[in-house]
Amino acid sequence: MNRRQIWLTLITLTLFALVPPLTSIFGQPFYVDLMARIMIFALAAISLDFILGHGGMVSFGHAAYMGIGAYTVGIFSYYGIDNGFIQFPLAIAAAALIGLIFGALSLRTSGVYFIMITLAFAQMLYFLAISLEEFGGDDGMAASRSKFAGLIDLNDSNQFYYLVLACLALMLFILHRLVQSRFGMVIRACRTNEKRMQALGFQTYRYKLTAFVIAASMCGLSGALFANLNEFVSPDAMHWTRSGEIMIMVIMGGIGTLIGPVLGATGFLLLEEYLPEWMEMFMTDAGEHWAIVMGPILIVIVLFGRGGIHALFARKWLARGNGHG
Amino acid sequence: MDPLLLLEQAFNGLQFGVMLFLIAAGLTLVFGIMDLVNLAHGSLVMIGAYLATALVAWTDSFLLGMLLALPATFAVGVLVEVIALRTLYRRDHLDQVLATFGLILFFNEVVRIVWGPISLYSGLPSYLSGHVEIIPGVPYPVFRLVIIAVGLLVAGIIYGIVAHTRLGMLIRAGASNNEMVGALGVNIKSLFTLVFALGAVFAGLAGMMLGPLTSVEPGMGEPLLILAFVIIIIGGIGSIRGAFIAAIVVGMVDTVGRVFLPVLLRAFVSDAAADTAGPALASMLIYILMAAILVVRPRGLFPARTG
Amino acid sequence: MVEPVLRMEGLCKSFGSLIATDDLHLDIAQGEIHAIIGPNGAGKTTLVAQISGELRPDRGRISFAGREITRLSVAARSALGLARSFQITSIFPDFTALDNVALAVQAHAGHSFRFWRPAHGDAALRQPAGEVLERIGLGARANEPAANLSHGEQRQLEIAMALATEPSLLLLDEPMAGMGRDESARMVALLQSVKGRLTIVLIEHDMDAVFALADRITVLVYGRAIATGRPEEIRANAAVRAAYLGTENASLDSAADANA
Numbered sequence: 001m002n003r004r005q006i007w008l009t010l011i012t013l014t015l016f017a018l019v020p021p022l023t024s025i026f027g028q029p030f031y032v033d034l035m036a037r038i039m040i041f042a043l044a045a046i047s048l049d050f051i052l053g054h055g056g057m058v059s060f061g062h063a064a065y066m067g068i069g070a071y072t073v074g075i076f077s078y079y080g081i082d083n084g085f086i087q088f089p090l091a092i093a094a095a096a097l098i099g100l101i102f103g104a105l106s107l108r109t110s111g112v113y114f115i116m117i118t119l120a121f122a123q124m125l126y127f128l129a130i131s132l133e134e135f136g137g138d139d140g141m142a143a144s145r146s147k148f149a150g151l152i153d154l155n156d157s158n159q160f161y162y163l164v165l166a167c168l169a170l171m172l173f174i175l176h177r178l179v180q181s182r183f184g185m186v187i188r189a190c191r192t193n194e195k196r197m198q199a200l201g202f203q204t205y206r207y208k209l210t211a212f213v214i215a216a217s218m219c220g221l222s223g224a225l226f227a228n229l230n231e232f233v234s235p236d237a238m239h240w241t242r243s244g245e246i247m248i249m250v251i252m253g254g255i256g257t258l259i260g261p262v263l264g265a266t267g268f269l270l271l272e273e274y275l276p277e278w279m280e281m282f283m284t285d286a287g288e289h290w291a292i293v294m295g296p297i298l299i300v301i302v303l304f305g306r307g308g309i310h311a312l313f314a315r316k317w318l319a320r321g322n323g324h325g
Numbered sequence: 326m327d328p329l330l331l332l333e334q335a336f337n338g339l340q341f342g343v344m345l346f347l348i349a350a351g352l353t354l355v356f357g358i359m360d361l362v363n364l365a366h367g368s369l370v371m372i373g374a375y376l377a378t379a380l381v382a383w384t385d386s387f388l389l390g391m392l393l394a395l396p397a398t399f400a401v402g403v404l405v406e407v408i409a410l411r412t413l414y415r416r417d418h419l420d421q422v423l424a425t426f427g428l429i430l431f432f433n434e435v436v437r438i439v440w441g442p443i444s445l446y447s448g449l450p451s452y453l454s455g456h457v458e459i460i461p462g463v464p465y466p467v468f469r470l471v472i473i474a475v476g477l478l479v480a481g482i483i484y485g486i487v488a489h490t491r492l493g494m495l496i497r498a499g500a501s502n503n504e505m506v507g508a509l510g511v512n513i514k515s516l517f518t519l520v521f522a523l524g525a526v527f528a529g530l531a532g533m534m535l536g537p538l539t540s541v542e543p544g545m546g547e548p549l550l551i552l553a554f555v556i557i558i559i560g561g562i563g564s565i566r567g568a569f570i571a572a573i574v575v576g577m578v579d580t581v582g583r584v585f586l587p588v589l590l591r592a593f594v595s596d597a598a599a600d601t602a603g604p605a606l607a608s609m610l611i612y613i614l615m616a617a618i619l620v621v622r623p624r625g626l627f628p629a630r631t632g
Numbered sequence: 633m634v635e636p637v638l639r640m641e642g643l644c645k646s647f648g649s650l651i652a653t654d655d656l657h658l659d660i661a662q663g664e665i666h667a668i669i670g671p672n673g674a675g676k677t678t679l680v681a682q683i684s685g686e687l688r689p690d691r692g693r694i695s696f697a698g699r700e701i702t703r704l705s706v707a708a709r710s711a712l713g714l715a716r717s718f719q720i721t722s723i724f725p726d727f728t729a730l731d732n733v734a735l736a737v738q739a740h741a742g743h744s745f746r747f748w749r750p751a752h753g754d755a756a757l758r759q760p761a762g763e764v765l766e767r768i769g770l771g772a773r774a775n776e777p778a779a780n781l782s783h784g785e786q787r788q789l790e791i792a793m794a795l796a797t798e799p800s801l802l803l804l805d806e807p808m809a810g811m812g813r814d815e816s817a818r819m820v821a822l823l824q825s826v827k828g829r830l831t832i833v834l835i836e837h838d839m840d841a842v843f844a845l846a847d848r849i850t851v852l853v854y855g856r857a858i859a860t861g862r863p864e865e866i867r868a869n870a871a872v873r874a875a876y877l878g879t880e881n882a883s884l885d886s887a888a889d890a891n892a
Contacts, residue, residue: 058419105616108623112362112418112562116554117619123551124612131604180750182738182757189724189735196722199684200739201710201797207744240551244364244426251423289438295431302424303412 006176008313009259013169020158032157033229038269039164040225043171045249045261047218050175052247053256054184055211056191060115061102061122062246065095065216067129067238069223074143074233075135084146084154088224095220096213098125103212107205110194122243129235140234143227154228164225168262171218176258178214187211252301254310263309271297329463334581336459340469342576343476347531348546349553349560349568350483351524357563358499359414359517362421365405365428366528366553367546373398373529374536374545375436378447387450394533395526402525406518414517433543444540453537472534479527480569487565496520552579555615561625571626575611582610635698637662637801637831638683638714643692645678645855652678653689654855660801665823665832667842670852671875676835677719679852680805683833684716685709697800710739715799717790719806719835725779729770729789732778733761736796761796768792768822784815791822801831808838820844843867851875 016039023031044066051057072091076082106117135141145154154160178184186207190197197204227233236242245268253264275294276287301308352366376397381390409428413421448454449468456464487493495511532546539545556575560567587603594602618626636659645653652675660666670676681687683694685706693702701709710716723732734757738744741756751757765771768788773781778789787807794802807823808816820841823832827845836842842849843863850860853875859866866872 052419058422060422105619108619112356112360113558113624115362115418115422116558117615120551120555120558120612120615123548124609127608128605131608132601133604134601177748177750180752181748182744182746182751182754184747185731185735185738185751186744189727192724192726193722195686195706196718196724197739198706199710199716199718199722200736200793201707202739202744203705203707210745240547241426244422247419248423248426251419255419289434291430292434292438295427295429295434298427298430299409299424302416302420302427 005257005259005310008310009172009176009262012259012262013165013172016165016168017162020161029157032161034269034273036157036161036164036229038266039168039262040222040229041246041249041269042262042265043164043168043222043225044219044246045253045265046168046171046175046258047215047222048246049250049253049255049258049261050178050218051187051208051211051215052250053260054179054191055187055208057107057208057212058115059106059118059212059215060240060247061118061120061243062215062219063238063240063242064102064122064125065099065219066223066226066242066246067125067235068095068098069220069225070143070227070233070237071129071135071223072220073146073224073227074141077143077146077227078135078141082144082147084148087146088221091224092217092220095223096217099213099216099220100209103209103216107208107212119240119243122238123240126235126238126240129238136234138235140232140236143231143233145228145231146224160228164229167221167225171221172258172262179258183207183210248298252305252308254308257308257310260308260310263313267309329460330584331581332460333463333465334584335577336465336469336473338577338580339573340473340476340576341580342573343473343480344531344535345549345552345556345576346480346569346572347476347527348549349556349572350480350565351521351527352550352553353557353560353563353565353568354496354520355524356557358496358520361410361414362418362425363410364422364425364550365432366524367550368429368432369398369402369405369525369528370532370535370546370549371436371541371543372401372432373525373532374541375440375445375532376401376529377533378445378536378541379440381447387453391533395530398529399522399526401529402522403518405525406521410521411514411517429547436543442543444542445536446540447536449537468537472538475530475534479530483527483565484569492516492519552611555611557625558615559618559625561628564625564627567625567627574614578614579607579611583607586610635662636660637697638833639695640683641693641695643679643682643694644690645675645682645687646690652855653682656692656855656857658850658857658860660831660833661848663828663831664847665827665834665845667834667836667846667849668852669836669839669842669849673854674852675855676852677805678855680716680803680835683803684714710797710799713798713800714803715794715797715801716803717794717805717807719809721783721786721790723778723786723789723793725777727778728775729765729778729781729785729792730758730761730774732789733764733792733796734758736793737761737764740797764792764796767825768795769818784811784818787811787815787819788822791819795826799830801833802826803833803835805835806837807834808836808841811838816841 016035019035020032023029044062048059048062051059069091072094073087076087102118102121106114106121109117130138148154152159152163154163179188186197186202190204190208194204223237226237249264249268250261251264252267253262254260271294276290279286279290279293348366348370352363355361355363373394377391377394380393380397381387384390384393413424453468453471455467457467457470459465487496495516552575556568556571559575560571586607587599590599590603638660640656640658643653643656668676668679678687682689685704689702693700695701696709696712696714701712724735727735734751737757737760738751762774765774768791770785770788770792773785778786781789791807808819811819816838823845834842834845846863848860849863849866850857851866851872858871858875859869861869
């Protein structure tokens with residue numbers, strides 16, 4: 001990662017940090033929740049980008065780990081345990097465990113098989129959640145906000161916001177280190193040429209599986225936060241279209257760029273929020289059909305938008321000075 | 326366990342299986358030959374169902390409407406391939422996944438605009454809505470039998486095409502080695518269009534027959550698409566034979582499992598526990614099956630690709 | 633005779649009706665450069681794949697440094713000291729030349745489950761990698777992205793990566809592929825410079841290079857070793873001359889002339 005990316009990351013995080021004071025000045029507290037939502041998805045997206053962008057593993061079931069994180073919080077909450085110090089570590093551990101099982105099986109294959117299998121496993125969890133009547137089945141279940149006794153109060157939306165921001169910043173830092181470590185070099189090289197890595201003597205399967213588990217556990221954290229944001233958990237969190245959306249955020253933002261997926265999550269969720277409104281300006285009632293515009297936008301991004309939002313910034317803004325530093 | 330119920334469920338499983346085969350057949354060929362991950366294949370199921378419903382209403386004849394819907398779906402298939410998918414063949418799988426995901430959003434919304442967001446229920450003509458006794462004492466819906474018959478017939482036709490025609494020879498060559506087809510001096514572009522459109526027709530046919538059984542609604546093809554993926558994983562990419570066997574197995578296991586797994590579990594655990602775990606386990610059954618096969622045969626039961 | 637480094641006994645591999653390796657027996661002696669030549673379709677690529685571990689033979693056994701490796705994975709064989717280069721240049725184009733070699737050093741510097749320290753500042757990797765690059769003549773290009781290197785330099789880098797794993801046996805799959813005359817000559821010099829320190833199995837089409845380098849040569853035809861011997865023995869072998877018709881024959885002759 002070069003200096004340009006570090007600057008872009010710091011600027012983005014600073015802007016995020018300014019959201020709560022700004023919204024209170026302008027009297028628009030609604031934006032705090034929207035931006036918290038964006039950062040939670042950004043967390044899921046950077047975790048996916050770690051294996052997708054750096055590791056070349058096209059996992060199409062990432063929402064499953066978000067769902068596991070969310071359900072862990074929800075189920076504890078259902079049984080009256082709302083201690084976040086218990087909920088959060090176990091949400092991460094549960095996502096890591098499922099990631100280990102699914103990853104161990106999926107990574108035996110590659111290419112199209114890998115895409116389809118990760119998707120199928122995620123869908124299995126989705127159907128499992130639907131069949132669990134005890135936990136609301138199809139309709140989902142309520143989840144109260146986690147309690148971190150004496151530390152922070154998540155019922156305060158600003159405090160919740162800064163917890164999410166802190167998690168995002170921490171995970172970005174961890175991934176930044178991870179990508180450049182010996183482990184990260186192995187993962188990145190596997191993306192380019194796994195066969196060569198094996199010939200060099202690397203047991204690539206173990207490294208890829210470890211990366212997969214790391215990504216799953218980070219995504220589990222985002223799920224735990226997601227349950228807190230909505231105070232609600234439902235199978236929809238694991239629906240395969242959700243996996244697709246997280247993947248789109250990664251691509252929209254710029255694959256393998258660390259901060260890119262954060263920008264991508266921002267772009268995607270803002271579009272989802274405002275595209276209907278913009279469409280209403282042209283035609284009454286057009287807003288409900290926003291997907292008819294969103295679909296082609298996606299296709300255009302895929303076909304012509306190599307590098308995503310990140311590349312846009314990198315070219316237009318910070319192109320001066322250090323190129324690949 | 327009631328053997329008559331088991332028989333009835335086995336028929337339901339067979340019916341579900343042939344339906345899944347129709348969807349998986351096109352998908353596995355498109356994977357195998359064009360190396361294209363097409364998520365929008367499920368949309369073709371939906372489009373087939375909507376076109377059939379509309380054409381049945383327009384012609385006021387069930388049979389005529391269905392027959393007209395086939396070439397209409399073929400035309401949609403050709404359009405989709407020429408306009409959208411052709412540019413994707415040379416892209417990596419990630420791009421294909423995303424672009425076809427975009428197509429799904431688009432198609433679902435088009436359908437919502439044209440036909441509205443509410444589910445449509447298309448009735449059956451009287452000659453198809455009755456029951457016959459498959460064996461004395463077991464009445465079975467005629468339409469489901471028709472689905473099984475049509476499905477098996479089409480499976481036979483697909484097998485015939487792939488095994489015995491020049492088109493089939495090209496398809497098999499393409500599935501095992503892409504470059505070979507080009508070397509044979511065949512117009513690849515039109516071959517791809519034809520294969521894709523045929524796959525669209527099979528998927529559309531599944532949608533048409535599904536309409537009267539359930540309801541016709543936006544996004545109806547997507548759960549089926551993922552089942553078709555499971556089938557292709559089990560059967561092996563590009564293999565029609567694999568797709569057929571896997572489809573029947575998945576259809577049977579899923580249908581029969583949902584009915585009998587809770588009953589079976591009661592023999593081992595308490596009724597309450599069985600009632601909770603039964604449906605949960607049943608919904609996971611085919612995926613567990615997939616995982617098990619994957620452990621033994623990572624490339625599926627009948628991998629077509631050699632390299 | 634001393635115990636061979638690499639021994640193949642009764643190796644068989646077929647694909648359907650095509651027999652790619654046919655009851656092959658071959659011993660590679662410690663410290664020699666052993667070339668394996670043969671016309672296209674002789675089964676050279678399949679043999680490389682079996683030695684490196686990508687393919688399992690249908691029958692027969694392979695032992696390396698006195699240990700049977702027939703069922704070991706690619707990575708496990710590499711860990712034992714069996715390194716290879718690829719016919720199609722297999723480097724990491726996004727990484728610099730130094731990164732490429734450092735990765736190879738890393739492969740044999742214990743496990744890589746090290747998550748925190750940046751690999752770029754790791755002298756334990758960079759220093760040996762730099763030394764290998766110097767030795768191979770790419771020292772000046774160390775910080776250049778591998779994609780920017782010329783074809784010949786990339787082939788050199790490929791060898792450097794194999795050498796950096798400190799192997800006892802180097803399996804070179806057509807190292808001169810696609811090279812011009814000058815580049816080939818440089819590669820021959822390079823291989824000569826490492827000669828003796830490790831054992832090399834050389835698969836190569838360039839007969840000039842083969843006759844310049846090899847201590848012994850094995851000729852493969854239809855998966856069978858029809859002859860094994862010193863270069864002059866191979867040159868004089870009637871069966872070999874019969875197998876090499878047309879242009880290949882010419883190149884065998886010209887190589888003979890060049891070395892005469």
